[in-house]
Every structure is written in C-alpha cells, then in structure tokens.
Amino acid sequence: MAAPSISHSGSSAPVPAFEDYSLYSNLSDHELMQLAIERSLTDTRGNAAPEAPNYSSPNPPCEKPPDPYVPLFVFLPLVVSAESNKQGGAEEPLFQAVRAGDVSTVKALATLPNTNLMLPSKPGWLAIHQAAWYGQDGCLRVLLSAQPGMVNKRTERGESALMVAVGKEQLRCVQVLLESGADPDIPNYDRETPLYKGRGWTALQEAVGQNNVEICEMLLKAGAKHDLKNVYGISPLFTAAQSGHVAALRFLLKHADANKPGKTGLLPLIVSLLIQSTSKARVRRTGISPLHLAAERNRDEVLEILMEAGFDVNAQLSEEWSKLYEDRRSTALYFSVFNNNIEAVRSLLAAGANPNLDLFRPLMVAARHCCIQTVTLLVEHGADINACIPTHPTTFPAVYMFSMKYLPLFKYLLDHGGHALSCFTCVYGNGPHPPINTARSERGGLPQASRFCEMISASSISRWAGPIIDILLDYVGHVTLCSRLMEHLNSYSDWSVIKEKAAPPRPLLQLCRLQILQLVGRRRLNKLPLPASLIRFLKHQQGAEEAAEAGAEAS
Structure with a gap:
C-alpha cells in the first residue's frame, strides 16, 4: 500500500512527535477506508488494543496515520524548556x-x-x-x-x-x-485552530470525541451540522463509534442516519450499539467486513458480538482489498490464524468458518508458525491438507514445505490424510537431475511445479532429509527413490538403514496397513474388531514389530 498505511503489523513505526499532516492529504479512497474502519475498532483514545505479536505483516506497510479523533493540539511542539x-x-x-x-x-x-x-x-x-x-x-x-x-x-x-x-x-x-481579545480562529501553520476549523475538524467532532453530550446538544441547537465530515471522510457519528463513546452515539443517532456512508461508502458501525442500525448489505458493498478488522486486531469480544449478530464468518475481502496484502488473504479466519490467536480461530471455526477459501490456506500459515493447536483445529474442521498454491504449484501437498522442520507436525499431517506417494514421484528417476528450475514455463507464463526432491534439497531442509524420508516410507508401499533422494541418504552413514527400508519388497504388514486404511478410513479404525495394539499400528502410533507380536497372540 502506498504512502502512510494503517496495518498493522506488529512493527508499527512510532508516530513522530510533530506529525506532518500533509502526509495524509493524498491518501486514496481505499487507504481512507482502511483508516476509518480500523479506527472504529479502537476503544478510546489512549486505550487502543495492543498490537498483536507478528500482526501483521509487512502487508500492508505499517506506518501509522494520525488518529482523527485525537485533538490536534496533542501534536503541538514541546515548549522550550x-x-x-x-x-x-x-x-x-x-x-x-x-x-x-x-x-x-x-x-x-x-x-x-x-x-x-x-x-x-x-x-x-x-x-x-x-x-x-x-x-x-x-x-x-x-x-x-x-x-x-x-x-x-x-x-x-x-x-x-x-x-x-x-x-x-x-x-x-x-x-x-x-x-483580553485573543482571536479563537487564528490557525497555526498546520491550519489547526482551537476549535479545529483548520483541517475540517469541527467543534462537534471534538465534543463527540470527548463524549460531551451537553456540548453536542448546544452546538446542534446553534446550527452545527451533524453530517459534516473532516478531511478523512469521517463524520461525528463515526467519531463517536470509533471512540467507543456510547452517550454521544445515542445522542447522534437521534439526529443522524447510521447507514449514511462516508467518503468511501464505509459505515460508522462496528460496535454493538450500532449493529441494529446498520445495513449488512451496505457492509458487503464496502468490500470488507467488520469481522476482518476485529480478527486482524485480535478483538475477540467484538468478534463474538459480530458473529452473534449474524455477520458472515466466510465473508471475503474484495479483490481491491485483498491486493493490499502480499499474501492475498481474504477471510477473517486467515487473520486470526496469522496472528496465532487460537481462541479466535476456535470461535470462527465453531461458527462455520471455511478453512479452504484463501488462496494461501490458513493451514499453511499455522504450519509455518509450527502451532499444532491451530493445525489440529483446522484439520478437524475440514482443512484440505493436500491443497496446493496456484501461484507456486508443487507435485506434493504445499503444506509440507512449512512443516518438515517440525517432524511431529509433519507426521500429524500424514496421519490425517496427507499424501505421501506424491513425494516419491520424479520424472528423472535414477537418472541425473538438472539444476533446480526456478524459470517460468514457456506456455502460460506460470512457474513449473516443484518436485519434492527439489524442495528437500534446499540447504535449510536437507539436514533433515533422512528422517523426513524415513517417516514418509511408513505411509507408502513399493516406491523407488530417485537419484537425488539417494544422494541425500548417501551423505550420512547412519541413513543407510533408510535405504534398506525403501528397498523392495516392502513388509507385508506395511502393505496390509495401507490397504486397510484405504478401504476403511482412519475415522472408522476404532470400530474394527482388532487388538488395541493393532489399531495403534494402523494409526501409525506403534511400530510394526509390536503389532506383529500382538497379531500373533490374537491368532
């Protein structure tokens, strides 16, 4: 996002003591929209929600614009001491x-x-x-x-x-x-006056920002316009909403239309008081749901209120909004997973959030964070373990790229339906492999699909190549290791047993396990009339030797 932006990411630059308001005079409609809706989730001045660890991301950039309801005299220069x-x-x-x-x-x-x-x-x-x-x-x-x-x-x-x-x-x-005759309309060089006429900040805006209903009433009786917006496209009603000033909100709702859009069509809603007065159809037309901002800012209570009020947990950012983020995120669930907010993830999934709507799946984000709790929640609610990334295709499940440094997580994904056979598919087989290809294909301009043997050859992963291949072999039958995988196994003497494990023929017990899992499915294993040790073997929770002993005793 260009110029001063409003994300968050957890590394927001500090606001300078002497803010140059001219920086914000050229904000686009989308930037103004994001500014307004983010501010509407702020409790009160000086009581903003804490920044989430990792919140946000370098997408969009994280310089912070001025809070439109903070009195502009806050930025007066310090007096010479x-x-x-x-x-x-x-x-x-x-x-x-x-x-x-x-x-x-x-x-x-x-x-x-x-x-x-x-x-x-x-x-x-x-x-x-x-x-x-x-x-x-x-x-x-x-x-x-x-x-x-x-x-x-x-x-x-x-x-x-x-x-x-x-x-x-x-x-x-x-x-x-x-x-003594002081002129209250003399502006400073930033065009600010004591009543904030300079930058479009009216006396009513300030009274609302202070939650002073008495002054609001006095100003309206004197002819103040309740729908006059400041340069950010924000009305007094929106100021009351973003400040969390309930008394001023109630007063203004008697004189204003809660569904009257601002400069960019954005609504003043986002607190429970305004939900009943707000049109969900208009919210949809803005291209962003209040759920997105509540999730992005880790506002769990607001998230619950909005879900109870019927806001769609699967609402997606419009294309214009999604493009503001490099990862093209689109759902509130994605924001909560990105923030490692497990409680919010649990609430959204329980309310019916679909974990498979984003281009870059929330499961991949959770795996990258190595958060087994979030991964478990997502998988239990139907996250597609075998999904790929269209912009970066792979011949194997893309989530593996983010989980192989944490082998328990990698095994969990395989246990719950992650494909293993595709990891051994290689068109070069025993022959020499060309250098890893990062160029785009001639047709369509799309990148060629990356193979598993290429990915595992990355310097940051290759040191775990042996244990990774060892785990994968428990989930496949007869396979042939390509020459590149063999190079990895030959690089360390202790990995020779893994080569022996891959050599045909595979144990009959292993082949039977695969066949049973294919016919019965993991969810129905507990219903089979088999000893507990065999059930654990079928679930990859026990070794083959113990399972063989249990089977012999059962027979």
Whole structure:
C-alpha cells in the first residue's frame, strides 16, 4: 500500500512527535477506508488494543496515520524548556519568573523601561506563551496589561498563546486570553485552530470525541451540522463509534442516519450499539467486513458480538482489498490464524468458518508458525491438507514445505490424510537431475511445479532429509527413490538403514496397513474388531514389530 498505511503489523513505526499532516492529504479512497474502519475498532483514545505479536505483516506497510479523533493540539511542539532556552547560557529572568509563577517579579521586569515584551526568545517563544504553557494566569494578566498588543502573537510554528493554553488544558489562561481579545480562529501553520476549523475538524467532532453530550446538544441547537465530515471522510457519528463513546452515539443517532456512508461508502458501525442500525448489505458493498478488522486486531469480544449478530464468518475481502496484502488473504479466519490467536480461530471455526477459501490456506500459515493447536483445529474442521498454491504449484501437498522442520507436525499431517506417494514421484528417476528450475514455463507464463526432491534439497531442509524420508516410507508401499533422494541418504552413514527400508519388497504388514486404511478410513479404525495394539499400528502410533507380536497372540 502506498504512502502512510494503517496495518498493522506488529512493527508499527512510532508516530513522530510533530506529525506532518500533509502526509495524509493524498491518501486514496481505499487507504481512507482502511483508516476509518480500523479506527472504529479502537476503544478510546489512549486505550487502543495492543498490537498483536507478528500482526501483521509487512502487508500492508505499517506506518501509522494520525488518529482523527485525537485533538490536534496533542501534536503541538514541546515548549522550550529551561535547558533549550539556555542555548549555552542561563534562562532569561523574565521567562524564569513566569515559569515559577512569580507575579511580583514578572510585574517588576515587565515595567522596566528597557524591557521589550515583544522580543521573542530564540525559538520565537514570547513570555505570554511561557505563561500559557505553565498555566500562570496571574503572570499572563500582568504581561497583557503591560503589552495588550501581543495577545495574538504567534511562535515560529504559528501557535498563538490561546492555542498553547488550549493544548495544555489551562482553563484559567484560556479565560484570561479570551477576555483580553485573543482571536479563537487564528490557525497555526498546520491550519489547526482551537476549535479545529483548520483541517475540517469541527467543534462537534471534538465534543463527540470527548463524549460531551451537553456540548453536542448546544452546538446542534446553534446550527452545527451533524453530517459534516473532516478531511478523512469521517463524520461525528463515526467519531463517536470509533471512540467507543456510547452517550454521544445515542445522542447522534437521534439526529443522524447510521447507514449514511462516508467518503468511501464505509459505515460508522462496528460496535454493538450500532449493529441494529446498520445495513449488512451496505457492509458487503464496502468490500470488507467488520469481522476482518476485529480478527486482524485480535478483538475477540467484538468478534463474538459480530458473529452473534449474524455477520458472515466466510465473508471475503474484495479483490481491491485483498491486493493490499502480499499474501492475498481474504477471510477473517486467515487473520486470526496469522496472528496465532487460537481462541479466535476456535470461535470462527465453531461458527462455520471455511478453512479452504484463501488462496494461501490458513493451514499453511499455522504450519509455518509450527502451532499444532491451530493445525489440529483446522484439520478437524475440514482443512484440505493436500491443497496446493496456484501461484507456486508443487507435485506434493504445499503444506509440507512449512512443516518438515517440525517432524511431529509433519507426521500429524500424514496421519490425517496427507499424501505421501506424491513425494516419491520424479520424472528423472535414477537418472541425473538438472539444476533446480526456478524459470517460468514457456506456455502460460506460470512457474513449473516443484518436485519434492527439489524442495528437500534446499540447504535449510536437507539436514533433515533422512528422517523426513524415513517417516514418509511408513505411509507408502513399493516406491523407488530417485537419484537425488539417494544422494541425500548417501551423505550420512547412519541413513543407510533408510535405504534398506525403501528397498523392495516392502513388509507385508506395511502393505496390509495401507490397504486397510484405504478401504476403511482412519475415522472408522476404532470400530474394527482388532487388538488395541493393532489399531495403534494402523494409526501409525506403534511400530510394526509390536503389532506383529500382538497379531500373533490374537491368532
């Protein structure tokens, strides 16, 4: 995703202290949509959900835009402290007296014939800004009485004393400044004013952000427009939803349409209060479900509320949304698996989530995380172990690529229906193998299917080649090891027994096991009238020797 994006990935860059809002002026509709819907899952300012470990991914990038409902004065520059004022020397006596609230000294210094109150300190900081920052209203009255003309003077960054006082929530100083003729509409150089007229942030937006119903009502009675949006396409109703401010929501719902779309057709829904007022048809048209964002941000409670309200657990991202992610994810289940959120995975699967809808299957993600709990849940709910990746075809189940370093997981997949015979299929057989081919085929421009013997030859996997082949041989009958697999087994003397295991003829007990599994199926094995040890052998839970002894005793 271009420019500042809103994902998450678990490695979000810190928001700079002095945000440059011009960065967000060129956001696309999709970026604005993602910004808005992500923010709608945030509880309250300063109480956002913690970032998930691994959340997200480099898809999309993870620079974080400004929170549209946080008062813009949060980003006011830090006032020059005593240290920064020194510039190699002591703090000027007037500024020192103001900071300390020493009204008598300020009065004495302000009335000296040679004192120029309009002369700023090096960073453009006047004494009235110092007084406004530290909440010294007594000093502020003295300064304005001595020089009324500086009431609207601005710093190098364009902040008036009123803007500074508002930013620091110094109410008494705000009152002194307004009584002295301070102009509340003077913007700073970022076009922000105390009432946020500069960047489209209205007084109603701020009142909603503060959950102050009394001020909201006063503003609406005075003619404030409840549907006026800021530059991000966000209305006061959406601000209330994303802030989790129930009182403001209830009030605005009496004056607004909960199904009125924003700049990109996005809805203000995503909290339980608004579910009954929100059209699911309009949600579908946005190309993204609130379930996706709840899953992406690990908001399990919100996820449960949305599922109980009937939102489709199998809703898929539109193509435009899916393209924002390199892995082309499409389901809420994928997000939860990606985040290693086992409880969310369990809830989604119990509600009917299909684990086979994504191009890159959630099972493959779980295997890559080596999370046996998630793998088990997905397999128990019908995940296709033998699925391939269309963009990276293989002659064997693609999930094996992510599980062979963790042999118990690899064995689990084979135990539950993973194909093994395809791992021994090689067109070159005993002949020499060409170099591993990464080029695309001439027809169709698609990559050629990778063979198992190629994949296992990767330097990161080849050290486990012997044990991997050994496990696979328990799930096949007569097979021929190609020359490349033989090279691996010949590379380590202790693996010679694996070559002997593969040599024909295969044991009759092994062939019988394969035949029984093919005819009966793993799920029905427990119903067979056989000794427990034989059942364990058929399930690959026991060795052939123990099974043979048990069979002899049974006969």
